[in-house]
Structure formats: C-alpha cells, structure tokens
Amino acid sequence: MANHGVELLDQLASQGVSRRSFLKYCAALASLMALPPAAGRAFAKALVSAPRPSVIWLSFQECTGCTESLTRSHAPTLEGLLFNSISLDYHHTLQAAAGADAESARQEAVQKNWGKFLLVVDGSVPMKDGGVYSTIAGVSNYDLLMETAKGAAAVIAVGTCAAFGGLPGARPNPTGSVSISSLVHDKPVINLSGCPPIPAVMTGVLAQYLAFGTLPELDSLGRPKAFYADTIHDRCYRRPFYDQGKFAKTFDDEGARQGWCLFELGCKGPVTHNACATTKWNDSTSFPIESGHGCLGCSEPGFWDAGSFYRALSQSANPLQHAKGALVAGAVVGGAMAVTNRGFKMMAAHVHAPSNVADLEK
Amino acid sequence: MSASLSRAINVLKKVIDAPIASYLNSCVHCGLCAEACLFYTETHDPKYTPIHKLEPLRRLYRQEYTLIGRLLKAIGLAKPITDAELEEWKELVYNSCTMCGRCSLVCPVGNDIVYMVRRLREGMAIAGHAPQGMITVTKRAIETGSPMGIKLPALKFQLSQIKAETGIEIPLDQEGAEYMLLLSSMEVINFPEFITAVAKIMRQAGKTWTLCSEAFEATNSGIQIGVSEIAEEIVSRIVDGAEKLRVKTVISPECGHAFTALRWEGPNLIGRPYRFKVRHILEVLDEFREQGILKTSGPEDARMTFHDPCQIVRMGGVIEPQRRLMQMVAKDFVEMPDSGKYNWCCGGGGGVSANEDAKELQLIAFQRKKEQLEAVKAERLVTACANCRIVLEEGMERYRMDVPLVGLTELIADHLVEANNVGGTG
Numbered sequence: 001m002a003n004h005g006v007e008l009l010d011q012l013a014s015q016g017v018s019r020r021s022f023l024k025y026c027a028a029l030a031s032l033m034a035l036p037p038a039a040g041r042a043f044a045k046a047l048v049s050a051p052r053p054s055v056i057w058l059s060f061q062e063c064t065g066c067t068e069s070l071t072r073s074h075a076p077t078l079e080g081l082l083f084n085s086i087s088l089d090y091h092h093t094l095q096a097a098a099g100a101d102a103e104s105a106r107q108e109a110v111q112k113n114w115g116k117f118l119l120v121v122d123g124s125v126p127m128k129d130g131g132v133y134s135t136i137a138g139v140s141n142y143d144l145l146m147e148t149a150k151g152a153a154a155v156i157a158v159g160t161c162a163a164f165g166g167l168p169g170a171r172p173n174p175t176g177s178v179s180i181s182s183l184v185h186d187k188p189v190i191n192l193s194g195c196p197p198i199p200a201v202m203t204g205v206l207a208q209y210l211a212f213g214t215l216p217e218l219d220s221l222g223r224p225k226a227f228y229a230d231t232i233h234d235r236c237y238r239r240p241f242y243d244q245g246k247f248a249k250t251f252d253d254e255g256a257r258q259g260w261c262l263f264e265l266g267c268k269g270p271v272t273h274n275a276c277a278t279t280k281w282n283d284s285t286s287f288p289i290e291s292g293h294g295c296l297g298c299s300e301p302g303f304w305d306a307g308s309f310y311r312a313l314s315q316s317a318n319p320l321q322h323a324k325g326a327l328v329a330g331a332v333v334g335g336a337m338a339v340t341n342r343g344f345k346m347m348a349a350h351v352h353a354p355s356n357v358a359d360l361e362k
Numbered sequence: 363m364s365a366s367l368s369r370a371i372n373v374l375k376k377v378i379d380a381p382i383a384s385y386l387n388s389c390v391h392c393g394l395c396a397e398a399c400l401f402y403t404e405t406h407d408p409k410y411t412p413i414h415k416l417e418p419l420r421r422l423y424r425q426e427y428t429l430i431g432r433l434l435k436a437i438g439l440a441k442p443i444t445d446a447e448l449e450e451w452k453e454l455v456y457n458s459c460t461m462c463g464r465c466s467l468v469c470p471v472g473n474d475i476v477y478m479v480r481r482l483r484e485g486m487a488i489a490g491h492a493p494q495g496m497i498t499v500t501k502r503a504i505e506t507g508s509p510m511g512i513k514l515p516a517l518k519f520q521l522s523q524i525k526a527e528t529g530i531e532i533p534l535d536q537e538g539a540e541y542m543l544l545l546s547s548m549e550v551i552n553f554p555e556f557i558t559a560v561a562k563i564m565r566q567a568g569k570t571w572t573l574c575s576e577a578f579e580a581t582n583s584g585i586q587i588g589v590s591e592i593a594e595e596i597v598s599r600i601v602d603g604a605e606k607l608r609v610k611t612v613i614s615p616e617c618g619h620a621f622t623a624l625r626w627e628g629p630n631l632i633g634r635p636y637r638f639k640v641r642h643i644l645e646v647l648d649e650f651r652e653q654g655i656l657k658t659s660g661p662e663d664a665r666m667t668f669h670d671p672c673q674i675v676r677m678g679g680v681i682e683p684q685r686r687l688m689q690m691v692a693k694d695f696v697e698m699p700d701s702g703k704y705n706w707c708c709g710g711g712g713g714v715s716a717n718e719d720a721k722e723l724q725l726i727a728f729q730r731k732k733e734q735l736e737a738v739k740a741e742r743l744v745t746a747c748a749n750c751r752i753v754l755e756e757g758m759e760r761y762r763m764d765v766p767l768v769g770l771t772e773l774i775a776d777h778l779v780e781a782n783n784v785g786g787t788g
Contacts, residue, residue, distance in 0.1 A: 352373060357505070
C-alpha cells in the first residue's frame, strides 16, 4: 500500500496527470479553503516532498459510502491519487491483507508511528450491551477506537455517522450508537460530516496537515470552517428566487421547471452547513438542488430525525394566503345580512299601517 | 310591549335605510356636533350632543340590522327599547332639536344627523311621544288645513282687508298664472303686510300670480312632528292645487321649514317629480333683480343685519340672494359672526316654537342669537321666516333687547320706486 519510493509527480504522470494539473489542483484546493494563493505552492511542495504520514482508517457502524465517496467516486481523480499517495496502513475495505495479518499490520503501524499517525474513522460506535453489535476480530468498536486513538496525532471523523451518530444513531437507536467526539476527548477530533462528505473536504484537511502540520479551524460542531461556515442556502444558485418569493410548489409544476426555490418542498439548505453548493459533486458536475431536489441536511446532527425531507422548514410568510377565502366568506356573510335586513325592512314596511293624526295621541 | 311601541319600533325598522346604516357606523365620537348645537353651547349639558339624541335609533339599528347585535339580542344581552326610554328621549328629540342642520354641516365624516333625527321622530310620534303642542298643531293642520286653524274664510277676510286698506286686489285661483304664492298661517294672521308686499312687487315686475283657495297653506306639520304620511298629505294638497291651476312656479313664503318640506322633501314624499318649479320668495326677488324688473330707491342709512333662517339657508341652499337684496336697500349691511350657512338658529325651528314644554329651553338657547346680535349692534334686524320672526321677538322681549324686526320682502316692497303709487290690480 505504501509507495514511499516513488515520486508523487512521477506517479501522477504515470496516471495521465501532468505537473501543471497537479499545481492547478493545489491552487484550487488552497482557494477552496480560503487560504492565500501562496498556500497552493506550499501544498504542492509539501505533497511532493514531505514524508507521507501514516494513516490508519477504522470503519465501524457504517455503509462504506464514505469510502466510496472519497476514493472511488470516479477515477482517476487527484483526490483518489492523493489517497493512494498517503501511507494508508490499515483500511478494512482497501487493504489486501486479511485476518491476523491485517490486525498485526495495524498494530505495527500504530507502534511505529506512535503519536504521529492520523486516525480516520467512519461509522458510529455502538455502546449498548457492551458494544456487541459491531466487533472486528472479536474486539468491540469501542475498545478498538480507544486503543488506537491513544497513539494518534488527531482523529478525523469522516461522515455523519462518525461525526454525529448518523443513521445508526437515528431513533430508536437500537445499538446505542454514539459519535467519535463523544468518546475521544484527549485528542483533536475533526468532524467531516456529510452523508457522504465531499471528497475535497477530506483532501483539503489532509493537504493542510501535510503542508503546514496544522489542523483547520473548527466550528462549534468540530467541522472545518473552511467548508462548513456557510449554509447551502447562502451559496445556492437558486437563492435569488427565494429572495423574490418564487417557490416551486410541487416537483413538476411550472416553478420547478423554471428552477425556482425548493424551500416549500422541504429543502433544508437554510439550516445546513456544507460546501455542496460551491464544490458540487461528481467532478463539479452538479449537486442535489441543481438536479431538482431539496437539500436533505445530511451534514447536520440528527438529520434523520428531523422529520420528513419534504416538509418545509417553516410556513412561508404569506399573510394573504386566505384572502380569497376571507373575501368570499365576507361576501357571503355580508350578502346574507343584506338579504335578511332587506327582508326585515320590507316586512316592517308591509306591516306598517298608514299613520294618521289619531295615532299621535297615545 | 304596548301596541303603540311595537308600531313605533316597526316604523323605525322601516325608516332605517342605507344612509342611516352608514352614518351610524361611521360616527367617530369626535363630539364636534356638540359644539355645533346651540342647545349644548348654551347649557354645556352633554346630553344635548346631537348624535346622542339618536341613541334609541342607534340601538335599534344594532339589534336589528347587525350580526353581532342580532346575536346579542338572541341571547338576551341587548337592552330593549321601552316606552319609558322614548318618553325620556322626547326632550332630546323634540325640545332640544330645531333641525337646524348645523351638526350635519360640521360632521367630519359627513353624517347627516338631522336626517336621522327626522327619522327618529317618525317612531317617536307613532309611539305617542311627540309633544302635546305639536300634536295639536298637526291635528289642526290635517283637520282644518292650517296649523293655526286658518280656514279659507279667514284668508278671504284678510284679503278684503288688504283691498280696503291699499286698494290692491289679491288674485285668487287664477288658472294659468305664472306664480302661485303660498302663505304661512303666521303671515295670514300676524304679518299680512307680506301679502301686500308681494302684490306690489309682482305688479312692478309685471308678472301674473295667484293664491290658491285649496292650497294656500305652506307649512307642513307632518315634517315637524315626523309622520311621513301626514307630511305627504299636506304636500299633496299643494301639488294638487298647483297642478290644477297649471302654474309654472310655486313660491314658498317667508317660512323656513315650508320651503324645505316642499322644495326638498316633497317629491320624495309623493314619489314623483313636480310639474312645476318651487322657488323661495327670496330667489324669486333675486331673479327679478337680475332681470332688472325689481327697482328700488333710496337705500337706508340704518345699520342692518340679516338673520339667516336655517331651513332656507343651511338646509335650503338659498344663501346669496338675500345678501344681494339687502345691498339694494341698506347702505350699512353688516354680517353677524357665523353668518350664511354657519348661522345659528333662532332656537325655535323644527317645531320647538309650537312646543310649550320647550319654551324655557328655547329662551336659554336664544342667548346664542343674542350674543350674535350684540356683536354687530344692528339698528334693524331683517329676516325671511315668519317663525324666526316670532321666536326672535320672544327672545328679544325676554332679554330686553330693542331691535326693530322686519321681513325682507316687506323691506324690499317699502323701497319700490313706485311704492307710493299703489292702486289698481296686481
């Protein structure tokens, strides 16, 4: 798995990626993370020359979607190659070794890189009934995590399951799943939430660590601000329609065809912090809203339990929405009053006997 | 509920129309009508606030014609209208309202308060809560043809007196005459000079005119007391008489409410347009002046002022003619403060002068007119309404004021260039 002897640039060239493309990628990554332009060159230099840090990847209660997203979304990608170029010493899915060999490789990597390796975790950790619901080689996820985390420089929780509990932690949470950050307190934990997270987010964090030896600035939920500071809504290309009050009411109405805001169809963009609207997916092809569906809010805690994906966050402010009904009701009541009043008046006129002077005296 | 009360409530339900509904809904309770009412300004008693005088009508409207009012009535939360209440309101609706219309004029939301008082009187009269004095007058008007009981022989006697004194033959029942003159009983009995004055003016103008033996009475007690059927009957007499004689124009005499009753209410009461015109005597005189057939001489030096009768001026719309006529005969014509359409009532209109119960209040209210008169210090007071004349005289007597009072038509007649050359027929 480790390719220490091969120059990164050569490796890239062998896969059809030119030096120029590589520099462009580094510059793009730097700008994505809102770093100064010079950081792009630093990235490139660091990625080419730095000894590749050891990375140990543990998978717990997860679906492997995160790994798919980060390594195999499409090939060949710079992200994928970058993964290939780090020293990924242990990864259930990707490693060739199995059984006792695999476990001893992990232990060896941990011992060799004590205090320096990055621990990447995807999936949540079941805590109920002694953690019996997910074990690897007879060791519960909890024990494996705590043992490995002791020697790690930092823990990167990839995906919403690792970051916030995710699907296994959704109600009724039968396995008692919890997030990594609720268990690991003595190491920096970086949450890269998303179901799955954006590949560039992963590589951005790795690139920064490689180039500068630092970890990114985090928000209150432990997510890198470079990617999670803005909401999807803030950066959404449909935002102007929201501001104009133009909303698609169904997925096949004229508003939907015109590309109007999906807020009323349950889009969670306004409360979801992620970079989808800027980086997009599939080699910057598109993102869910662009393909006509509202944001599910997958990078936020508890998004599975936040009700229907199709329920609007709030009723749009439309004080006149019942105006027509009120108008009709008012007209009906008013009309009924007018008719009955006219009737009363006519009845009064009908029963009124002409008055004469004799009526004046009581 | 007594039979008369239920009849009254039925009448009120009948008279509440769209204008009244909108008026009652648009009142903003600003109280400006109080300041416009001489019964309030002279007593400062808030019960005389004009809109308050309509309280029974307002309540009935709410209870019968509004959704919430009906619901409240259905669950017994509405205060019903009682005989005792109407009796209590008699003072407000009859004694303290001369239907002068000043409140309607100032109302910022355009509520015609006097129109509503008139409609409330319909119910009050039917329930037997009209003042006795007005009932008597109204009965007399229907039974004898005149509120003061003047029958045709009495008029004929006055006409023969005029002929004996001045040599003028007053035309009676002349078919096809251009003008038909109406009279108020007051003029027949108290101010027959008015008839002579018109005769002289007509002669100078060269116009044909006549009285009608079947319809010489102009006043309309039905309007005052508030019974449409009676008002209609009285108007019909005039309409029948005028159309029988085929006159072009009917002249309303120097009487306020007679003009409003005939000119503005009449066609609505009988339900069709007239086949003749109705003009107030002041309008006729002003027309003659304009045509140059009213020639006067020697304007007087005496300082004169004019009391605008509410029904002719504010309610009737005749505002400028009397001023132009005054200029013809008075060098020193002064306007009272609040003159013209803002003039203050003498205090005896709308049937108040016929209402003995209201006499004291009428004289208290007269202080407003007294103040106005004192402000201009006129040597002579001119007006154009026989009822105003009586009320002004009563008031001036009470407050010991000594200003000679004359009708404008007579004043003009006194200044005709041929005034000294009387005789022959009109």
